[in-house]
Amino acid sequence: MGVYLITGTSRGLGEALAAHLLAKGHRVVGFNxxxxxxxxEEARTAAGGPYAGQTYDEVLCDLSEPVTAAAAFEAFLMEAAWLWNADEITLINNAGVLDPMGPAEEADPSAQQAHLLVNLTAPLLLTSAFLRQASQWPAPAGKRVISISSGAGRKPYAGWSAYCSAKAGIDMMTRCIALEQGEGPGSVRIASVAPGVVDTGMQETIRGTDPRRFPDAGRFVKLKEAGSLYTPQEAAARLAAWLESGAIKQGDIADLRELPAT
Incomplete structure (x- = not known):
């Protein structure tokens, strides 16, 4: 049994990924x-429903309060005795926010802080909690942390100083912890992956943004018009195939657009 602990499964890529993994027989826990x-509950237990017979659990926590959220996450890990029976256990740091957009000098300081708390601090604290508990689980097929990064963490965009900074931080967090974990017995494999441009609510926000606040908005409008965006379901299928491929290396900084199509 594969277990996936995923933040942000209430919509977008996180929801699509959880649905895809459930359909493949994995156990999923959402942290939202x-x-x-x-x-x-109604969707997954209804007779003939898409998740009938599968197991989805949910823990409510607010990642904008990362210390409290990480404590709730770690408490869950300590109490979920069934994790001892899992073949593989994977934490996926998926939840994220986009605002504030616009020139850095115009951003509200509290909005900038909230952005970094959700997009960078929370993944670091949840990853740290996962590492503390991971040594207790046999998980013969492995223990992993996968963080959803972005091309924006590797290429600067005017108007996205917070978003680019947080995603670059996710990639560097991955590299640092990978060095700490190494390849020894019981080590946790850690990687980050940019999912490409996925047509979620976040993309709708980008396309509707005043170009003065985000000069590249027109580029994303053209991608939508050209049909060049992944649907959340397409991105989830590609991501799941990568997760199940056995090809993830310690410290990988991957891009779904460069991985084989399913």
């Missing part, structure tokens, strides 16, 4: 600020 309407 608000309940997932699609993956909730």
């Amino acid at each position: 600020r608000t309940p997932s309407p699609r993956l909730g």
